[in-house]
Every structure is written in C-alpha cells, then in structure tokens.
Amino acid sequence: MMAAAQNGDRAVYRVLLAEAQLWLERFFAKRVPPAQRDDLVQEVLLAVHNKRASWDPSRPFFPWLAAIARYRWVDHLRKVYRSAEDELGDHDAAQDSEEEVVMARMSLERLFVHLPEKQVEAIELVKIEGLSIAEASARTGQSESLVKVNIHRGLKKLSALVEKAD
C-alpha cells in the first residue's frame, strides 16, 4: 500500500492512513493519555505524509512507522505535561497475533527497559501521569532537582534509543 501511495494512488493512501491510525492508537494506548492521543496520532500521520519518500520500498513498513511514532512520542514527552484529570485507560483493541508480535517488539515499553528505574519513574509520573515536580518528588522520595535531572537524562536517553528493537 505504501508503495502505491508513493506513486500517488490516493484511494490506497486513504486506506493506508486509516490502517496506520488504528495501529498508532494501539501503539500509544498505554503511554499517552486519551486526550492527547488523537493529536499525537495526527501528528505522526502528518509526519508520515511529509516524509513518505523516506520509506524504502524494499524494507518493511511497520518498523519505519514505529520509528517515526517513537520519535514523535519522545518529542511529545518533552513538550507536553498531561493535565491531572486525564486517565490512562486500557484501550487495547484485540490484535491479531502477527501484529501483536511486531508491535511488542517495537513498543514504547521496550524503550523504558533501557532506562534506570528512577528515570522511568520520574518520566512516568511527571510526563505521563501529569504530576507536578513537587508531587513526583514526594511520591518517589527523590529531591525535586533530582526528579528534573532524571527526566532530562531519561528523555535524552530515549531519543537515542528510538531505532533500538531489543
């Protein structure tokens, strides 16, 4: 489908965008609050559109889409503080097994595995759950400046891991 889209086939492209949208919603399900997820999905789809020439037809599509999604997600973490009332829901849709395997391999959870626990904790509380620095400090026992340092270092490390699979 993406190869047809690169050739300018609009009908196929529309189908591809719809499929990509569903895939991205599942991809971001546990790591982005619902209120921000739509904007992020839209942002990634726009990036896909603008950078569609960067997909090599000889390579698989989803690892390319996942790399762009991760890149935009790390950017999003940098920019956005989630409002406290937003809740992370369990919005996982049923997935067929092959897709599930691919997604598991490329998921956002995989990135956190490479970060020290304290950095993950600080990012999750402040950037994903929307706590203030002071609240995160009280919750974790880290000083406020340490929470900030851990967020900064964690995000820096995440951005270096975008293409990492394992």
Added chain:
Amino acid sequence: MNRVSNHFFDQLAGDLAPVRPIRRSRGIALVAVAAIVTIVLVALFGELQTHMIAGQATPMFFVTNGMLALLGAASSLAVVRMATPQVGSGHEGARWSAGMVALLPVTALIMLGATHFLAAIMEDSHGVPCLLASITAGLVTAIALVFWLRRGAPVSLTSAGTYAGVAAGAIGSFAYGLTCPIETIGHLGIWHVAPVLVGGIAGRLAIPPLVRW
C-alpha cells in the same frame, strides 16, 4: 468516536503527489562522489604522495589511511541508513570502526611513553596544519551527509550528527593523509586521528538543529 477526522485524511490524500523513494544506494553514491571530490580538491591544493601511494611508504601510512577510509565508509553508511529509519536498525559497524581507529593514539601513547606523547602534541609543527586541512577537507562530506539527512527522516538526531561528523573527519583526514609525507606514529596517531574526534564533537553539536524535522 472518530479519533482523527475524515477531513484530515481528505486533506492528506488531496495533497498526495508521487514521490521518488529515498534509496540507500543513492546515498552511498553521494558519499562516494563527495569523497572523490575531496581527494581531487586536496590534490589540487596539495601534492599527492604518489610514490608513497605506489608502495614506497611505511606500513604505518597504509594502515592509518586504510583505517580512516574504513571508518569514513562505515560512519557514512550509518548516516545514510539513518535517513530511512527503522526500529531494529543498528550501527555497530561504525562503532567498531571508531574503536579500531582509537587504537592509533593508544599505540602512539604506548610506543612513545607519556612524555614523548605530550611532546608530539606540543612540538609537532606540522600537527595543527594537518588537523585544520583535514577538517576543511571533510566539509565536502559533511555537506553531502547533511543534505542526505535533510531529505530523509532521521529519528536519532544526536547519533546522526555524531556519525556524520566522524565520517566527515575520517574522510577528510584520509584524503589529506594522501598528501602528508610524515609517517611516524606520533604524527599519524595523534594529528590524523584528531580530525575524527573534532568532527564527531562538532557534528554532535551542530548537525542536529540542521536536520531536525
């Protein structure tokens, strides 16, 4: 709930125009052309040590320049691949090549000892000119790689900048090395490796803002 509006899809589909996919082979060709242009420019402004290239040099000349050429190729390939991102892409080749080139200053330190090593840094009058000429020569490759990254969609900007700088430094040092008549480990291991280090740091700092998207 319609998460992303149909209007948005319509806009993107309406805006769709055919594009030519970025092929890694074209990126490799671009770097190869940049390297050749660099050598030609260096030959125009300097004097190629043709007798040395023909075999009358010490092994150190071939080993050093061969390692720099390999590092330049491996790092360039990493950058070319980064323009077409994929989860699962690794760039171990460039990392190992950089480690290999790092053996040169380590060898210089072991062979010369700390005192003479420092003397080679402080007193080698050809050192700084070699460093500056190599960095200047590397600019052609740097420009080519930045152009390539801007066409693509790099997602690891700091790594892309670092590898691009290392590639530029290594190819510049390799090209200029073909004109340098000094073959000692104290000179080659320090002043012909330094452009790689300087290029890597400069690329890490300067290139990410140029290729951010």
